[in-house]
Amino acid sequence: MSWLYLGVAVVFEIAVGIAAGKARGFTHLGWTLATLASGAVATVFLSRALLTFDVGVGYALWTSLAGVGIVVIGALFLSQRLTWRKLLGVAVVITGVVGLNLAGAA
Template sequence: MHWVFLGIAIVFEVAFALCANASQGFTRLWYSVLTLVIGAGGTFFLSLALVTLDVGVGYALWTGLGAVGIVLLGVLLFQERLDWRKLLGIGAVVVGVVGLQLSGAGA
């Protein structure tokens, strides 16, 4: 069940970043409120995942996979460029996640 909680937390993390962007520096009230609510939701589900997962592994997966999701949605939704450096960074995150999984540190 901890993987489900972590997956939900990652979705919240991506939504958090998108809402924070839409809040335009907390100048748009409803996006600002949504940012705070979603941030709390993501932290809540991360905490549930960390009951079983090592904190270092869980947090690394949460932030790393969240970052990959945000980059990919930035490309799809905001026409941001996806160059070789971003692809290299995504690859490094994926290799890191696989390495964490293979280490057996993630319950």
């Protein structure tokens, strides 16, 4: 169940990143509210996941997976350019997430 909680937290953290970008420095009220609400939901589900995960591992998984998700969504839907350097960075992050997960299971 903790993986489900973490997955929901990641989805809402991705929403935070997208909404924060659209909020334009919190000058657009609707996007600002979406940012804050998504952040609150993400934090609630993260805290549920952290009942099982070590805090450091769970938090690192949450932020890393959300970061990769935002990069992918940006490339697919927001016309953001995905260079080989960004792809390399994503690969490094994914490698780190897998390593943390394996280390956390020991």
